[in-house]
Amino acid sequence: MNGIHEEDTQRAVERVARESYGRLVAYLSANTHDVAAAEDALSEALLKALRVWPQEGPPQNPEAWLLTVARHSIIDLIRHQHVVSESEPTLLSLTKESTEMNLSTEFPDERLKLLFVCAHPAIDPAMHTPLMLQTVLGLDAARIAGAFLISPKTMGQRLVRAKIKIRDGGIRFEIPDQRELSTRLEAVLEAIYAAFGIGWDDMAGIDQRGRDLAEEAIWLARVLLQLIPNEPEVRGLLALMLYCESRRAARRGPDRDYIPLSEQDTQQWSKPLIAEAEQHLAVAFQCGRPGRFQLEAAIQSVHTERRQSGRTDWTAIVAFYQQLIRISPTLGRLTGYAAAVSETSGPEAGVAVLDGLESESVSSYQPYWAVRAHLLQRLGKTSEALEAYDRAIGLAEDPAVKRFLLRKRG
Amino acid sequence: MQFALMIYHTPEEFDMRKNDYSDPHLGAWRAYYKALVEAGVYVAGDALEVPETGTTVRLREGKRRVQDGPYADTKEQLAGFIILELPSVDAALEWAARCPGASIGAVEVRPLAPEAKRRGFTG
Numbered sequence: 415m416n417g418i419h420e421e422d423t424q425r426a427v428e429r430v431a432r433e434s435y436g437r438l439v440a441y442l443s444a445n446t447h448d449v450a451a452a453e454d455a456l457s458e459a460l461l462k463a464l465r466v467w468p469q470e471g472p473p474q475n476p477e478a479w480l481l482t483v484a485r486h487s488i489i490d491l492i493r494h495q496h497v498v499s500e501s502e503p504t505l506l507s508l509t510k511e512s513t514e515m516n517l518s519t520e521f522p523d524e525r526l527k528l529l530f531v532c533a534h535p536a537i538d539p540a541m542h543t544p545l546m547l548q549t550v551l552g553l554d555a556a557r558i559a560g561a562f563l564i565s566p567k568t569m570g571q572r573l574v575r576a577k578i579k580i581r582d583g584g585i586r587f588e589i590p591d592q593r594e595l596s597t598r599l600e601a602v603l604e605a606i607y608a609a610f611g612i613g614w615d616d617m618a619g620i621d622q623r624g625r626d627l628a629e630e631a632i633w634l635a636r637v638l639l640q641l642i643p644n645e646p647e648v649r650g651l652l653a654l655m656l657y658c659e660s661r662r663a664a665r666r667g668p669d670r671d672y673i674p675l676s677e678q679d680t681q682q683w684s685k686p687l688i689a690e691a692e693q694h695l696a697v698a699f700q701c702g703r704p705g706r707f708q709l710e711a712a713i714q715s716v717h718t719e720r721r722q723s724g725r726t727d728w729t730a731i732v733a734f735y736q737q738l739i740r741i742s743p744t745l746g747r748l749t750g751y752a753a754a755v756s757e758t759s760g761p762e763a764g765v766a767v768l769d770g771l772e773s774e775s776v777s778s779y780q781p782y783w784a785v786r787a788h789l790l791q792r793l794g795k796t797s798e799a800l801e802a803y804d805r806a807i808g809l810a811e812d813p814a815v816k817r818f819l820l821r822k823r824g
Numbered sequence: 825m826q827f828a829l830m831i832y833h834t835p836e837e838f839d840m841r842k843n844d845y846s847d848p849h850l851g852a853w854r855a856y857y858k859a860l861v862e863a864g865v866y867v868a869g870d871a872l873e874v875p876e877t878g879t880t881v882r883l884r885e886g887k888r889r890v891q892d893g894p895y896a897d898t899k900e901q902l903a904g905f906i907i908l909e910l911p912s913v914d915a916a917l918e919w920a921a922r923c924p925g926a927s928i929g930a931v932e933v934r935p936l937a938p939e940a941k942r943r944g945f946t947g
Contacts, residue, residue: 563917777863778918807852808859813927816852823851 423467427460430476436550436637438477440524442484444587449528449549450577451488459483481521525550526641527587529634533601534585541576542605543612548573550637551630561612561627599642603651603707606634610655631655646698650707653695657714660687672814680721688718709738713750728757745771745779753785761789780809784819791822799823826867826909826936827916831925833903838874852924860908865919869906900929907936 435456442452459480473479531537532545544562547553559569579585590598613628635652642648664682667673695711713734720726735751748771756764768776768786776782787802803823810816840849860866875894882889894901903925910916913933920931 563921564914565917568913801858804855804858805862807855808857808862809922811921813852813924816855816924817848820848820851820855 426472427463431460434477435552436525437523438481439549440528441521444524448581455484455487458487526589529602530598531580531585531587533605536583536585537576541572543608545576546605606631646701646703647705647707649694649698650711653691654707654711656687656691660684670814672818683721706741709734728754732758749781749785756789761792764789826907828934829906829920830932831904832900832929834900834929837928856924865908865910867907867909871904875901
């Protein structure tokens with residue numbers, strides 16, 4: 415084995431792993447419901463590829479090669495377990511498929527089922543996103559733990575428990591029927607958006623892992639759109655993330671300083687990403703079934719228009735927030751609404767909205783305090799503004815945001 | 825449930841203490857304390873003097889061994905602690921991430937040991 419070969423193999427394996435991981439895990443676990451076993455089998459197959467491919471050259475169809483090797487190790491595993499009799503039907507079907515399937519034929523894409531399994535109502539909602547990141551994208555527990563601010567050991571244990579529940583809890587690998595689809599889909603979309611949000615909060619490449627996570631979320635939404643092209647909320651989510659992503663370069667100054675949306679240089683926004691977002695949002699709205707992601711994307715679309723018009727249509731943004739609040743009045747939406755209202759009706763109106771929120775729920779919610787501080791400052795209420803700034807700074811995680819707020823606080 | 829946030833500073837961060845009142849890092853620390861108190865989670869806390877002011881004592885085979893400086897010879901040294909009352913370790917990690925010290929040195933989160941306290945080991 416020479417060095418160049420080894421490197422080529424490494425890259426080939428990484429490429430297949432990146433592109434096919436979720437497809438292979440989904441396909442391998444669709445019958446057995448044993449996601450953990452599928453993942454183990456696939457990692458073994460990937461290790462074997464690293465050993466064998468440099469000697470024999472990469473196979474014609476690397477995906478099918480990995481699938482065959484992984485499937486054999488699952489069959490071995492089942493044979494070694496004591497429950498042979500119970501698993502006989504699974505074993506038979508696996509063996510049958512294994513012999514019947516020609517290596518070059520395509521295998522069905524079961525990722526959509528796997529996504530629905532990860533966001534199943536029987537699974538703790540807090541685990542939906544971590545499960546997706548691990549089973550569909552192949553991220554390891556330590557990396558997911560960092561993103562979720564949980565100790566790696568705890569995250570590992572929670573993932574194991576969730577997979578046991580999938581295996582033993584009678585959770586079906588299926589696409590929900592039309593009646594259930596929209597509620598079940600919402601959980602899938604929420605989980606993808608949560609991954610994006612984490613990547614987004616890590617901001618502007620301070621943490622390379624965060625940046626990747628935002629990209630992974632966009633990738634997941636693209637996969638979902640391929641699999642389920644007629645649900646407008648899928649496009650809405652993709653559009654929303656693309657609008658945000660289009661501003662990534664503009665969010666930091668040369669010295670990594672935080673630059674708020676209103677002060678960003680619109681020339682730095684990515685035109686291709688905006689164009690793609692606009693297109694998805696337009697197609698989505700044509701369906702005539704607006705939902706939360708389409709509405710949130712619409713707000714971002716209004717902000718994006720500043721690139722051409724030089725101004726922001728706050729009246730439109732207020733109207734979109736009102737629709738969002740009617741769907742569900744979350745803290746984030748009410749805070750966003752308060753900020754938008756202050757632009758159309760003055761800072762007092764914005765503060766009035768904030769005053770209406772329950773004090774317990776906002777006590778650790780950073781955006782609330784940042785907006786409140788800004789509005790009080792505009793109203794000349796200096797000492798109240800200083801208090802609010804301190805709360806906002808103390809609750810912020812990103813050092814650049816802290817610096818920005820400290821400067822504004824004065 | 826109570827958690828200790830143990831804050832470890834690099835020498836650079838210890839040095840920042842000498843900066844004047846307008847230093848943004850010190851400003852972030854002031855705001856962080858205020859946010860902890862206002863959120864109703866703060867129990868106690870204090871900053872320690874620089875590690876060079878420490879003296880470490882050991883008794884071995886009846887002999888006193890006294891050493892100048894901190895217990896461990898590492899680059900990052902204990903600089904202070906904060907005790908917080910919180911419902912879960914998840915919440916404690918969130919506050920640790922917001923701690924200005926986390927962006928330069930490190931913050932270790934550890935639950936207090938109520939059992940040890942009950943048996944009279946401490947407090």
